Amino acid sequence: MKIVGMGIPELLIMFIAVVLPLAICAAFLVAVYFIVRKAVRDELRGCGIDPRNANRP
Numbered sequence: 001m002k003i004v005g006m007g008i009p010e011l012l013i014m015f016i017a018v019v020l021p022l023a024i025c026a027a028f029l030v031a032v033y034f035i036v037r038k039a040v041r042d043e044l045r046g047c048g049i050d051p052r053n054a055n056r057p
Helices: 008-046
Strands: none
16 A cells, blocks of 8 residues: 555545545444433333433432
8 A cells, every 4th residue: 555656536535435434333333322322211211210310329
Protein backbone atom coordinates (compact mmCIF):
# COMPACT_ATOMS: atom_id res chain seq x y z
CA MET A 1 0.00 0.00 0.00
CA LYS A 2 1.69 3.17 -1.20
CA ILE A 3 0.55 6.38 0.50
CA VAL A 4 3.30 8.83 -0.52
CA GLY A 5 2.49 8.93 -4.24
CA MET A 6 -1.29 8.96 -3.84
CA GLY A 7 -3.40 11.92 -4.78
CA ILE A 8 -6.33 13.43 -2.91
CA PRO A 9 -9.04 11.31 -4.62
CA GLU A 10 -7.23 8.06 -3.85
CA LEU A 11 -6.66 9.07 -0.23
CA LEU A 12 -10.31 10.08 0.11
CA ILE A 13 -11.53 6.78 -1.31
CA MET A 14 -9.16 4.85 0.98
CA PHE A 15 -10.36 6.89 3.99
CA ILE A 16 -14.01 6.22 3.13
CA ALA A 17 -13.30 2.51 2.62
CA VAL A 18 -11.77 2.30 6.11
CA VAL A 19 -14.15 4.58 8.03
CA LEU A 20 -17.50 3.68 6.45
CA PRO A 21 -17.70 0.10 7.82
CA LEU A 22 -16.73 1.35 11.27
CA ALA A 23 -19.37 4.09 11.13
CA ILE A 24 -22.03 1.59 10.05
CA CYS A 25 -21.14 -0.73 12.95
CA ALA A 26 -21.20 2.15 15.42
CA ALA A 27 -24.60 3.35 14.17
CA PHE A 28 -25.98 -0.20 14.44
CA LEU A 29 -24.73 -0.57 18.02
CA VAL A 30 -26.21 2.79 19.04
CA ALA A 31 -29.56 1.84 17.50
CA VAL A 32 -29.56 -1.52 19.33
CA TYR A 33 -28.69 0.24 22.60
CA PHE A 34 -31.65 2.61 22.38
CA ILE A 35 -34.08 -0.13 21.28
CA VAL A 36 -33.06 -2.38 24.19
CA ARG A 37 -33.16 0.57 26.61
CA LYS A 38 -36.72 1.41 25.59
CA ALA A 39 -37.81 -2.23 25.82
CA VAL A 40 -36.35 -2.58 29.32
CA ARG A 41 -38.00 0.64 30.50
CA ASP A 42 -41.36 -0.42 29.08
CA GLU A 43 -41.05 -3.81 30.78
CA LEU A 44 -40.17 -2.22 34.12
CA ARG A 45 -43.14 0.15 33.83
CA GLY A 46 -45.37 -2.83 33.07
CA CYS A 47 -44.22 -4.47 36.32
CA GLY A 48 -44.93 -1.30 38.30
CA ILE A 49 -41.26 -0.42 38.90
CA ASP A 50 -40.02 3.13 38.36
CA PRO A 51 -37.21 2.78 35.76
CA ARG A 52 -35.26 5.69 37.28
CA ASN A 53 -34.96 3.92 40.65
CA ALA A 54 -34.69 0.32 39.41
CA ASN A 55 -31.04 -0.14 40.50
CA ARG A 56 -31.49 1.28 44.00
CA PRO A 57 -32.39 -1.04 46.87
